Amino acid sequence: MEGVDWMRDAAFTPLCGERATLAADRVYLLADPEKYAVETAAGARTQLLIVHTRPASVTLSVSVAEDAELAVAEIFLAEAFADFSIRQHGQSRCRMTTVELTSANVKYGIDLDGAGARSELDGLFLAGGKEHCEVAVRVNHNVPDCSSRSLVKGVAGGDAKGAFRGLVYVAPDAQRTDAQQTSRNIELTPTARIVTKPQLEIYADDVKCSHGAAVGQLDDDAILYMRQRGLSEVQARRLQLEGFVGAIAAQCGVEAVRDRLYELIVEKLERM
Amino acid sequence: MLSVKNLHASVGDKEILRGIDLEVKAGEVHAIMGPNGSGKSTLASVLAGNGKFTVSEGSVTFCGRDLLSMPIEERARAGLFLGFQYPVEIPGVSMANFMKMAVQEQRRYRGEEPLTASQFLRLMKEKSAVVELDPKLMSRSVNEGFSGGEKKKNEIFQMAVLEPRLAILDETDSGLDIDALRIVATGVTKLHTAENATVVITHYQRLLDYIVPDVVHVLYKGRIIYTGDRTLALKLEKEGYDWLINEYGAC
Known part of the structure; x- marks a missing residue:
């Protein structure tokens, strides 16, 4: 696994086999899984890092037990098709950060x-050259009093393509649901293309749901402003892009990987 | 320092500046006044290098150099500062990071050593005091969520940090309450020296109670139709622009 030596850091506890129960307050590492089932112990506070370094078709399932708190960071360094299901029980919290640094379909x-379950998901895809990134997020509010928030950002350069599909489903009796879904995208070139499609499907009446989506370019006014202070155009564009994507790494729930994740993102931006 | 000769500029087919002549010397404060749509902000934008406008005629010399041939950032590094009428919000880019890059780029251009982290911190602290800007704003994104007053103070703060030779302040007074106006104007006055110059673009005389101009110009339909001393601003406040336009505005 070239370039991913950092994963051998003692800070991470590797997972083997086909399933695991996470109980300890530590960072578990799942490297190149294909089919894997994870559950947390009730009330556990734990973290999981998933890294894809080779092309694969992946099926993952995670069950977050009652009162448990799980932070997940998933990083795509190689093209993968991944199907990831997360089931959350009462008063559980799951905070997910997912970053596609190459073509992937997740x-x-x-x-x-x-x-009382709460789900948070921050996603980012960076597609350059002829890459193709897709992210789909479906959140099912099956019972009352849950909240969810998802924010997926995309950047496409070159002739790359990106797509986001989002769906928030609120079941008929899932009252007092609080759901937010946002998709923000930047196309760096006229030939890059990002399609975004957020949807709400609401069958309960006492809910607070919002969704929003935008596809745009870098902000010329911001670039002019920064150049007027002495930054070159290249610096101004880079700074703005880093500002756009940086928060995803900064807010990653798996703290031990934040700096590494930020470096990987910046390295990828340099190649776009 | 700045010499503008017969400057014509347009956006699309529309000519907005129609022959501006302006001479600004070191140590001077100029005020440019005029009714809405007269071209005040366009003049500021063209001098800063905003690509939205096309210069069709005329020349601008800044400290002996042909300003119009210089890219935006080079104008800034050479000491031209524009205080924006509408400072831009840049999400995710912290003030501290942005200012550090700006300071280091400008120092590099002048062949100076980069500032150390502690020198930079000291500079930020010292300069934020000039406009009573809350130092906590340094860790926030550029202008994001700043109040109108904070945004304008932030412009003068950046001017204080960058120490330009020529500062052009585009309607820095607009949208400010009287306290913020006093703070901003006092900041500008504190920063004024015999070596630098300031051009204040404003709609209202009230800013000029605090920033006393040596020269006042009236811009109308893309031309400077009248130039006087500071008493002109007081007269305009009382009598409006009509008398000037009637006498000098025909063309």
Whole structure:
């Protein structure tokens, strides 16, 4: 695994086999899984780092037990098709950060099955050259009193393509649901293309749901402003892009990987 | 320092500046006044190098150099500062990071050593005091969530940090309450020296109670139709622009 030596850091506890129960307050590492099932112990506070370094078709499932708190960071360094289902029980919290640094196609299905569950998802895809990134997020509010927030950002350069599909589903009796879904995208070139499609499907009446999506270019006014202070155009564009994507790494729930993640993102931006 | 000769500029087919002549010397404060749509902000934008405008005629010399041939950032590094009428919000880019890059780029251009981290911190602290800007704003994104007053103070703060030779302040007074106006204007006055110059673009005389101009110009339909001393601003406040336009505005 060239270039991923950092994963051998003692800070991470590698997972083997096909399934695991996470109980300890530490960072578990799942490297190149294909089919894997993870569950947390009830009330556990734990973290999981998933890294894809070779092309694969992946099926993952995570069950977050009652009162448990799980932070997940998933990093795509190689082209993968991934189907990821997350089931959350009462009062659980799951905070997910996912970053595609190359072509990848990822589907997240999040089921909020116990009252008081909270899901947070931050996603980022960076598509350069002829790469193709897709992210789909479906959040099912199956019971009352759950909240979810997802923010997926995309950047496409060259002739790259990106797509976001989002769906927030609120079941008929899932009252007092609080759901937010946002998609923000930047096309760096006229030939780059990002398609975004957020959707709400609401069958309960006492809910607070919002969604928003935008595809735009870098902000010329901001670039002019920064150049007027002495930054070169290249610096101004880079700074703005780093500002756009940087928060994703900064807010990653797996703290031990934040700096590394930020470096990987910046390295990728340099190649775009 | 700045010599503008017969400057014509347009956006699309529309000519907005129609022959501006302006001489600014070191140590001077100029005020440019005029009714809405007269071309005040366009003049500021063209001098800063905003690509939205096309210069069709005329010349601008800044400290002996042909300003119009210089890219935006080179104008800035050579000591031209524009205080924006509408400072831009840049999400995710911290003030501290942005100012550090600006300071280091400008120092590099002048062949100076980069500032150390502690020198930079000291500079930020010292200069934020000039405009009573809350130092906590340094860790926030550039202008994001700043109040109108904070945004304008931030412009003068950046001017204080960068120490330009020529500062052009485009409607820095607009949208300010009287306290913020006093703070901003006092900041500008504190920064004034015999070696630098300031051009204040304003709609209202009230700013000029605090920043006393040596020269006042009236811009109308893309031309400077009248130039006087500071008493002109007081007269305009009382009598409006009509008398000037009637006498000098025909063309």
